[in-house]
Amino acid sequence: MCTWTRFGLLASLVAAPAAAQTSSETSATPAAPQTAAETPASAGASSELIARGEAVYNGPGNCYACHGSKGVGLVGPNLADAEWLHSKGTLEEIEAQITNGVPKEQSKSGIPMPPKGGSTISEEDVKACAAYVHSLSQKSGS
Helix, strand or coil: CCHHHHHHHHHHHHCCCHHHCCHHHHHCCCCCCCCCCCCCCCCCCCHHHHHHHHHHHCCCCCHHHHHCCCCCCCCCCCCCCCCCCCCCCCHHHHHHHHHHCECHHHCCCCCCECHHHHCCCCHHHHHHHHHHHHHHCCCCCC
16 A cells, blocks of 8 residues: 555544444443553563564554554554454454454444455564453453
8 A cells, every 4th residue: 555545544543533332432432552562462472473563563564543542542443442343353253354354344443444444464463462452452351
């Protein structure tokens, strides 16, 4: 995807109405998520895979552009809580959602997610990124 198209996509997402947020996203201030180094291994994922996923998330995967650098949400929903909009939040479901995206017609917030965030990351990067995103929602003691 060319840089100009990315900016257009980001601009269209930023222009989406704030009303698209769910009431749970606006009613409570989320706690700051743990970093990959502080997060317990997610669904059997190694801490190295989670750390690699954090680098993909905040780099070539473009996830940070919509979900924020710590996953607490911007234009896209909060990924650091236990609420999932389009799945139950299993590692496999997160991998599928990153790979396939969420078309506007299926988006519960009305905001689409392009496949792979509009990036060209590899299948291995998708798996790493999914492990990181899954780890964001895993709270100690839950």
